[in-house]
Amino acid sequence: MVKPVLRWTFIAALVLALLSVLALWSWGRFAASAQGEPSSALSAAPAVTRLDRLVAPMLAQHAPEASGAALVHDGVQAFVARARSARAAERSLDVQYYIWRHDMTGKLLEHELMAAAERGVRVRLLIDDMNVGGLDDALRAMDSHPNVEVRLFNPARNRSSTVMRAVEMGLRFIGFNRRMHNKAWIADNRVALVGGRNVGDEYFDASADTNFQDADLLLLGAAVGETSGHFDRFWNSAAVVPLGALHTAPPRWSLDDFSQHRQQWLADAAASPWIKALAGRDDLDEKLRGDDLPIHWSPSIHVVSDPPEKASAVRARRDPAGWLLYDVMTLLFSARQESWVISPYFVPGDGGALMLSGQARRGVQVRVLTNSLVANDVPLVHAGYRGYRETLLRHGVQLYELRPGEAKTDRELLGSSGASLHTKAFVVDGQRGFVGSFNFDPRSAQLNTEMGVVFDHPGLAAEVKQLFDQGARPAAAWKVQWDDSQGALRWTGAEGERVWHHEPESSAGLRLLVWAMSFLPLESQL
Template identity: 55%
Template sequence: MRTVHWVALTVLGLLLLSSLSMWLWGEFARRAQGAPSEALPVQSDQTALDALLAPWDERLGGASGAALVTRNLDAFVLRALAAREAGRSLDVQYYIWHDDLTGRLLKEALISAAERGVRVRMLIDDMNGAGRDDVLLAMDALPNLEVRLFNPARNRNTALRRALEMALRLVSTNRRMHNKAWIADNRVALVGGRNIGDEYFDASDSTNFHDADLLLVGDGVRQASRIFDQFWNSAEVIPLRALHGDRARPEPALLARSRAAWREQARASAYMQALAGGALLRERVSPLSATPLYRVDDLRVLSDPPQKAAAIAARRAPERWLMYDVLSMLFSARHEVRVISPYFVPGSSGSLLFAGQAARGVDVGIVTNSLSATDVPVVHAGYMGYRKPLLQSGVKLWEMRRSPASRARPGLLGSGASAVRPGQARPSAGGASLHTKSFVVDGERGFVGSFNFDPRSAYLNTEMGVMFSHPGLAGELRRMFDAAAHPSDSYRLSLAGEALRWHDGVAGKVWDAEPHAGWFQRALTRVLTRLPIESQL
């Protein structure tokens, strides 16, 4: 009985410590709130982007222009060129920003813009930010550049104290900002699934992600800017400098040394070569482009509110969450649904949705990662139990290979080979993993963004994306799905009685276990399926 009392007292003590920690954080966050600011309004011809895109605004009226960006090198170049051409403002919002080749080059783009007088607002989720404050503080010290963090830890230097704080504030620290947006001069935006880092731009020597963005002009950009402002000015976002207080004294020479090192590293890369011409952005917004912008009258840039991360449940307002827009679009299907989701854990309600559609005659197809391709095995473990019921209900499943047999084939979700222009060095060609998050319904309506079809995107993280109705743009998403499900890039799943089978269209082989996954991967995922953690996936 004494043991029970001690356990009860321990649990009560931890709950009190957790409550105190969250209260103290709330008090600190209230005092540390940054000065509010808003997106700068567009002008007729104040900047190069104004001159380039004002004619588009005139043609579009209140509509949006949109183009799908699947090639990874193009995605990097468009961001860098938008920053280079910006003359008024840059607003960037990301879950991950790696300190690697492409991450440093895009930081350099922000720094250069700030030095020529552009107002730069950089908003990053703090989950992956441990130990990286020095350079960010040096950037923040520039007159026109400010760095803020979403839901950050107060402890910035000691890993143990940071971990302890995050454990005590677990209810709130488990809720992250997964949004991704790059907005220049309030004239052009890139919104989609890509974070900032080598693996998102085909620069990694190990694994590169297939991903997708939408390039936006017109009203869609202003919608993205309003979402950015909502986050930037929210109680969940804290200026980096406020987290360091009087200790925020960056070494003056640090940024100069770092920039010199970045430039040396980048000098011979395909990424510097790709920026040399500087024409890609102008080509993509040209009416004569081979991949033109579509005029889309029905386009909405959507996001969860930042309060989804609030520690107090009453502030979260679930009726405003993005998952309801996603579910509404999927429920509306009459003929066909195509889903690309790298981390796919539909849960009982999602399985019922897709099974119900298949029972009503809707053609439902889903592409996700195979065990050998996924970078998050625990999520694959959460998905495994849903495969048989989905297949039995008539849903079609494909799982992407670790290394597609034909990386250079045009139309693949992000082939580095197809993105390189003549005379350029080819980016790294390591293994491939799916990271695209998109849906297309009835060949008319679609979604591209950061939302995975899993519990974490639905209930924990803030997510962002673009929902639209346009047959031309939806057709591109449908072709992207077909490329992902192609036998050279994915295994088709089927059932033989109660047993799963993977059809390898390249080798002409049928697998009866997870293809190209080692025994340890298979054993690990079987163990992980036993853990009661689906709500966190």
């Protein structure tokens, strides 16, 4: 009885493996034949567009290699910065995201991209295909405009059937599991926004449920050219396919249909704070001059990114020497006095835990802010993180876990009463730092492509440290401690509040689920 079962199991596994290899081979041939025409960022000029005329005088006051960076952490402000820069653009908009939701803020930014295209602006929109399901009608309508091209990173060929898409994802798991996690918004090759935000209501404080606390850097100068260079490398890579190559039938929505949808979206959102913020005085000039948003200038500000080949299903095409991981680890290894880490998904692995523990043992102040179980939108990640807490705490690392709602500011309360950490940032010795898309976990290190900004500037570092302090204060986060007398963890908040001896505010069922998931051999995928 056992032998037939083993035989059929072996045959099934062999067939599945052959189908997987065939699916990978077939997709590779298709992607090679469907490559779009290469293109590159349109060069900035001294005084051709409004953004040229605004930015060029500021650049003239600094060395050619210098860049300006302003921290943008307010959700509404982040939305307005994207929309206003799109309205100011007269030459090009290059936009790259892991997630683009077709919700209120996503629709409004789709409208801004289309409005720019209708003014003659060239728009290149690059989105990872993992979360594009259901968006094809809107994206195809945009793609049908002569000034817009939409491309997808590592897309599924099956666009109409959810079941077939899932089957393809399963058969191509080795390749499909590797995603483009980059986030960039570039206007006229003069202004860029790079950071941790995707496009969607929860990233701009517009969700009725839970909003993400996040951060971008608004960039001027040499760093914008670096951002455009990274964008071009992805846009022209073998992993990217034009949306039009994935469809044979005409789009369901014509440009006229899409225009009507856009007008309805504007009407539906007319009373929202996001439309009202755009309806006010256009203060983009003041913001870019630093009147309203502190801009820090330094030649040390650089945009770094993984190469698109990191996401290749073929191991021989992946060259780890060029990965962002090494920029991040170089930064963290340089700590002598303090190392502060903000990471919503924190799974340090044995190597990361050893590095942070070793630093703490040698007198470096190591502080980590991450999500609590009830604030984490991915419980499986918390299952991977929970086992490292005791080791880190015993060696002197300070751990803080964000509460699900108390950390909201007045502006953030526009959307919901829930909060989840999404900022990815590090600060070392109060001087050097990183803001971007890189989580301190195996997925960011080994699977997904990531990007961000590294800097060596005390003023910018101080602002990022302030973000940490804001998130780690007792009203916003629980401090996790090791209780030697009990041989267990405890969570403390503000003075007089309850001391927790299990994951705060979590149900027994959720704690049991996370405990069970912690035994799954999936850490490399987290």
